[in-house]
Amino acid sequence: MDFNWSSEYPEGVLSFLDTDLYKLTMQNAVFQHYQKVHVTYAFTNRTPEKKFSRKAFVWLCDQIYKLGHISLKDEELRFLKSHCKYLTTPYLNFLSEFRLSPREQLKPTFNPIGEDTGADDIIGDIHIEISGKWVDTILYEIPLLALTSEAYFKFMDTDWNYEGQEEKAFEKGLQILKAGCTLSEFGTRRRRDYHTQALVFRGLVNASKKAAESGLPGKLAGTSNVHLAMRFNLAPIGTVAHEWFMGIAAITNDYESANEEALRRWVACFGEGVLGIALTDTFGTTAFLRSFSKPIKQLPDTTSTAASTTEPPRTYAQIFTGVRQDSGDPAGFVKIMRDFYDSQGIKDKKTIVFSDSLDIEKCIEYKRVSDEQGFESSFGVGTYLTNDFTQLTTGKKSVPLNIVIKLSSAAGNPAVKISDNIGKNTGDSTKVAEVKRTLGYVEKEWEGGDETRRWGTGDDAAKS
Numbered sequence: 159m160d161f162n163w164s165s166e167y168p169e170g171v172l173s174f175l176d177t178d179l180y181k182l183t184m185q186n187a188v189f190q191h192y193q194k195v196h197v198t199y200a201f202t203n204r205t206p207e208k209k210f211s212r213k214a215f216v217w218l219c220d221q222i223y224k225l226g227h228i229s230l231k232d233e234e235l236r237f238l239k240s241h242c243k244y245l246t247t248p249y250l251n252f253l254s255e256f257r258l259s260p261r262e263q264l265k266p267t268f269n270p271i272g273e274d275t276g277a278d279d280i281i282g283d284i285h286i287e288i289s290g291k292w293v294d295t296i297l298y299e300i301p302l303l304a305l306t307s308e309a310y311f312k313f314m315d316t317d318w319n320y321e322g323q324e325e326k327a328f329e330k331g332l333q334i335l336k337a338g339c340t341l342s343e344f345g346t347r348r349r350r351d352y353h354t355q356a357l358v359f360r361g362l363v364n365a366s367k368k369a370a371e372s373g374l375p376g377k378l379a380g381t382s383n384v385h386l387a388m389r390f391n392l393a394p395i396g397t398v399a400h401e402w403f404m405g406i407a408a409i410t411n412d413y414e415s416a417n418e419e420a421l422r423r424w425v426a427c428f429g430e431g432v433l434g435i436a437l438t439d440t441f442g443t444t445a446f447l448r449s450f451s452k453p454i455k456q457l458p459d460t461t462s463t464a465a466s467t468t469e470p471p472r473t474y475a476q477i478f479t480g481v482r483q484d485s486g487d488p489a490g491f492v493k494i495m496r497d498f499y500d501s502q503g504i505k506d507k508k509t510i511v512f513s514d515s516l517d518i519e520k521c522i523e524y525k526r527v528s529d530e531q532g533f534e535s536s537f538g539v540g541t542y543l544t545n546d547f548t549q550l551t552t553g554k555k556s557v558p559l560n561i562v563i564k565l566s567s568a569a570g571n572p573a574v575k576i577s578d579n580i581g582k583n584t585g586d587s588t589k590v591a592e593v594k595r596t597l598g599y600v601e602k603e604w605e606g607g608d609e610t611r612r613w614g615t616g617d618d619a620a621k622s
Contacts, residue, residue: 160245169308169351170185171301174253175234175385176299178346179396182242182384183481187292187402197295198567199288199304202584204560206283207440213278215268216315221305222286224264225258225298237388244432249381250612263290281488292568299563303347307559309547311350314394317549318556323354327361328368328544335369335376337522340536343381344513345544350556355440355544359386362543369597379536394560395538397433397482398424400575402566403440403584408568413441413593417449421474426457430472434479435511439486445597448497450475480509480534486578488512488520489527496531505556513538578602 161271210218219472232256238245238253270282286302288295311318314410334341343362352507359381366378380395381387387394402424421436438446453471475498483491492510499508510533512524521537539552545558564584565573574585574593583590593599 165549166230169312170224171269171305171589172226173226173234173385174256174297175237175388176301176304176346176385177384178344178382178399179242179384179387179394180382180399181297182253183295183298183396183428183433184398184402185253185293186245187418187424189249189252190246190403190427191423192405192409193291193293195292195405195569197288197292197405197565197569197573198312199295199299200566200585201284201286201306202562202564203283205557208314208559209271209281210268210310210314211252211278212268212270212280212282212285213283214268214309214534215284217313218284218305218309218583219266221309222260222264225301229257230254237486238384241387241393242384244428247428249354250524253423259290259294259538260298263295264288264298264302265559267344277554284401286563288563290519300347301564304349304352304524306561307348310559311547311556315549315556317347317551318547320354320357323366324357324361326546327358330543331362331365331378332368332374332571334537334539335374335378335520336347336367337525338375339521339525340377340379340534341521342393342536343383343386343543344541345542348385348541348561348604349544350547350558351500355383356386356389358543359383359390363390368550370428373525378541380563382538390467397435398437400437400440400484400577403437404573404575407441407593408565408573411442411571413560413596414445415439415449418452418455418474419447425454425474425477426559427606430454430477434477435485435509436474436478436480437482437578439484441576442599443486443491443494443578446560446598450478451502453562457613473502474482475499476504476506480511482511482513482538484514484577485582488514488524491578491601492524492527492531492533495533507532507534507592510548511535511536511538513540515541518525527568578583 229506234253265287267285268281268282272471274280317319343359345355362378369376380392380394382394384394403416403420406420407413409417410419451473453473481495510528515538516537525535541558548558549556566585567573572586572589574589576583576593576599
């Protein structure tokens, strides 16, 4: 398909693979361990000043209901079998027959501001409720977020065009690669639309080719978007998200053991060292590391693959390739992980994947800090790449939405996320406070933690 900016890709989401890889890996794990669990999800707009018209909402609903027509294509199944060999055969058989049922599982609503005349231009807030079996609803999050963003910039903030997006991504990619960084594109959920993401990723691929020709030290690892990875014949990038830990904690209602149980079942599904980047901050990194340091426990229905029963069992920290930093102070996190690995006597060089609202300057700074502490580093850059636009008439920044969809309950129990930044606390406030007390969680201040200004404001001048 031609990705020239003047030739738009069809609107909406048209493939199960137009999502982040970790939704598929988590669906695989849920399929194996928690097929019958019922869950709900909640939508949050962290930029509540950004409203929608009824016309935008109607378009969004149309796109949501079209998700029910998607099925896995033969070429997509072949790609998953060849490039994602960790996905299990029973799961791929399930996915081949899988369908979403948005009319039964989703409830989108529009709440007008002021008097509701029923007109298309009435402004209001939108909300989306998701309910169903975990294995049946887990794929909604990424397409719903992408569609909501697309609706906003199709009907509300329309003073922009695609021109220069590929070239801008090329220049950004080249700067990041010149600094020696390993870069992945993580921008599906808050992209302007699919076409923008395709242009951006093509710019990054071209930057990678230029960097290789010029002998630059960095490299492009790939993209989290499985559909784009297929189009460019690359392996998609990703492992696990907060949802896995949140769901298991809610199901068991045992927050002191939830991290360990999540790690245990992940390893049971995919094997030791596979999809081996651990996410640390769901209930705070301190609590996670207590579980990360423990020996691996086999599930009752699995057989150990350890080479010798005379050797002590390895810990999760030993078998995982590294960790992902997604909230709180990144420099402080690097020091915490250095101290942790040293205390465990782990000499292998581990990797830290940074993924929290990155730009060029942050990538370069966090690489320096990681290098100093003896870590490999990698950078998952999202919104800065796939939703970086300037208003045509004002020259000011066209600010992205900061929207999230998080698990809100599992097995009838509330699901929460604490993170390493109070601005990212998610879920029932009473349960959040209870979990913090249970885990001895200590709040930390960080100047970069204001979620309402994550990507600037409409008064900011656009960066060149």
